[in-house]
Amino acid sequence: MIVAMVVAVAVGGTVAVGVVHTPSMPPGDNGGVMRTLKIGTIAVDPPVVLAPMAGITNSAFRLLCRRYGGGLYVSEMITSRALVERNPETLRMIRFDPEERPRSLQLYGVDPAIVGAAVGIVVDEDLADHIDLNFGCPVPKVTRKGGGAALPYKRPLLRQIIRAAVTAADGRIPITVKTRTGISDQHLTYLDAGRIAQDEGVAAVALHGRTAAQMYGGAADWTAIERLVQALDIPVLGNGDIWTATGALRMMHRTGCAGVVVGRGCLGRPWLFGELEAAFAGRPPAEPPRLGEVAKIMYEHASLLADDVGDDKAARDFRKHVAWYLKGFPVGQELRARLGMVSSLIELAGLLGELDPDQPYPADVAAAPRGRGTGARRVALPDGWLDDPNSAAVDPAAELDISGG
Numbered sequence: 001m002i003v004a005m006v007v008a009v010a011v012g013g014t015v016a017v018g019v020v021h022t023p024s025m026p027p028g029d030n031g032g033v034m035r036t037l038k039i040g041t042i043a044v045d046p047p048v049v050l051a052p053m054a055g056i057t058n059s060a061f062r063l064l065c066r067r068y069g070g071g072l073y074v075s076e077m078i079t080s081r082a083l084v085e086r087n088p089e090t091l092r093m094i095r096f097d098p099e100e101r102p103r104s105l106q107l108y109g110v111d112p113a114i115v116g117a118a119v120g121i122v123v124d125e126d127l128a129d130h131i132d133l134n135f136g137c138p139v140p141k142v143t144r145k146g147g148g149a150a151l152p153y154k155r156p157l158l159r160q161i162i163r164a165a166v167t168a169a170d171g172r173i174p175i176t177v178k179t180r181t182g183i184s185d186q187h188l189t190y191l192d193a194g195r196i197a198q199d200e201g202v203a204a205v206a207l208h209g210r211t212a213a214q215m216y217g218g219a220a221d222w223t224a225i226e227r228l229v230q231a232l233d234i235p236v237l238g239n240g241d242i243w244t245a246t247g248a249l250r251m252m253h254r255t256g257c258a259g260v261v262v263g264r265g266c267l268g269r270p271w272l273f274g275e276l277e278a279a280f281a282g283r284p285p286a287e288p289p290r291l292g293e294v295a296k297i298m299y300e301h302a303s304l305l306a307d308d309v310g311d312d313k314a315a316r317d318f319r320k321h322v323a324w325y326l327k328g329f330p331v332g333q334e335l336r337a338r339l340g341m342v343s344s345l346i347e348l349a350g351l352l353g354e355l356d357p358d359q360p361y362p363a364d365v366a367a368a369p370r371g372r373g374t375g376a377r378r379v380a381l382p383d384g385w386l387d388d389p390n391s392a393a394v395d396p397a398a399e400l401d402i403s404g405g
């Protein structure tokens, strides 16, 4: 209560709500893109998905984003083995707030039996309304064991995992697959992976237009997304380098994808989901928030985190979001540094109160890339991994036991 009062005084900047007209788009017109995406029985309108992001898309961030607009808001990656073993931290991570409907959970796994068991638990215990399977993680600790983005190279193993998941779901909730274009330009896997996923009965496939070797560097290959759209009958979701609502419409137009998956573009900008909703409805977006309103959103984000994990942990977890929220605003180094080291919500409220609430949103920042941009590197793989794409051997060590990437 005290905290809430402090904040009302400290970050009580005015909200400027106005409209910006996009000259190329008449009101009510979104350029002819489909508004509704069907993932099994789930209608997603607008056809926008918050990308699963480990360490980011926890319940607090999902709640914050979904308050701005419709869409599907996916959890952080959850490890199948940890779920099957009922690891307490994993059980906490898969909790959804009652406001969160539909509940969308991303699972990681490399062993068909364990993935099947995890899906069975989710469905039998009504823990989620949708499961996405992660075959796109590029981090060395995962690919070195043959998991994540390395796995689709082993076509039979990929098929067995997807089959186990779809069989365990038994039509009660939809299963989707998220993947990258391949391990490297020499070892592309997405077309085979998409066809296998479709054969096995998944409801949609999301494609991040980068190889594992690219990590987050270079530009996402939207042509690959277009190729996958042409190759499959089920919905394909396009992912990679959507920084603005117009960027999302552009991807839909250019690739023919059925929906978009937005990751780094919403970091420090949860209101992007409002802009996306407006763009898909053919409405002009609201004016971006001034610094005072951004400060309120920052505090709301930290408070939602605190509801889940307590004040101390929330403040520490929130630190990584500070630079994204303040990107491009004229805020002194010292205040930035103190915000980046914040250790309680009271302290956060006080520091946010030092910001100039009337600073307008820096126009050039909205469309600029943000978040991870790690460039190309050699992908760590198990010895001999590339020798035989037709193997279904599972390395039990590749089953991570900790969720969240």
Ligand SMILES: Cc1cc2nc3c(=O)[nH]c(=O)nc-3n(C[C@H](O)[C@H](O)[C@H](O)COP(=O)(O)O)c2cc1C
Residues within 6 Å of the ligand: 051, 052, 053, 054, 055, 056, 076, 077, 106, 134, 135, 136, 137, 178, 208, 239, 240, 241, 242, 261, 262, 263, 264, 265, 371, 372, 404, 405
């Ligand atoms: C911090 C971070 C964490 C991520 N964690 C996951 C994850 O757990 N599961 C997953 O499938 N992708 C993960 N990704 C990849 C994103 O879902 C998305 O595919 C990627 O960022 C490309 O989309 P973007 O250009 O819109 O950011 C992560 C990305 C980032 C930046």
